[in-house]
Amino acid sequence: MFDYLLGNIVEIGKFVVLDNSGIGYKIFCSRNSLMKLAVGERAKLFIYLSIKEDSHTLFGFASKQEREIFEYFISTNGIGPKLALDILSTFSIAQVKDCILNERADILTKTPGMGMKKAKKLIIETKDKIKMIDCGQADVSIEDDITQALLNLGYSKKEIMNKLEYYEDVEGGIRDMLAKLS
Known part of the structure; x- marks a missing residue:
């Protein structure tokens, strides 16, 4: 139904409120997506609309790749939107892809609510799909390291x-950012 929402961030907490043309959308995001947002900033969030019997919930992601992984996760029996979001909050996209492709269920169990059985099932059911995702591993981790x-x-x-701009390495990026922020 929706591909993305573009608007101003009004509030950040356990969820984001994004104002688009006077309507405030309550959107649940992963911790990694939240790190890229700031109140008062204009943002574009890729949306997944979850429709249940008693609720309609919006989930937002900083990238299409993150949303795609989320959709793969919730298509796995026993993995709901909350657990899928918790996985994407615990690990970066590159780390998730690495854990699944290398069948590291032990690492995935560091996510709250994720047991070994669910982790193994998730790996089996998403391994073939997730290998096709280009997660821009180097760019994501450098940006995240500089920000942190x-x-x-x-x-x-x-x-x-x-x-923040694109940087080739963390040290150079930090030096440049310190100069810009001083």
Whole structure:
């Protein structure tokens, strides 16, 4: 039904409120997607609409790849939207792909609510699908590392995201960002 929503971030907590033309959409996101958002910032979230008997829930993702993995996960019997979101909050897209392709159920069990049996089932049912996903592993981890380092130094997420660019390496990126933020 929806591919994405574009609007201003009004609130960030356990969920995001995205204002689009005067309508505030309550959207649940993974921790990794939340890290890329800041209140007052314009954002584009790729959407998955979950329709249950008693609720309609929006899930938002910073990339199409993250949404695609989420959809693969919830198509696995025993994995609901909450657990799928918890997996994507615990690991980056590249880490999830690596765990599944290398059949590392033991690592996936670090997700709250994920037992060994579910982890093995998830691997079996998504392995063939997930190998086709291009997760841009190097770009994602470099951006995340730079952001995390600057957050640890006391800079706000909004300051960082307004200046963040593509970088070849973490150290050079941190040096450049420190110069921009000073």
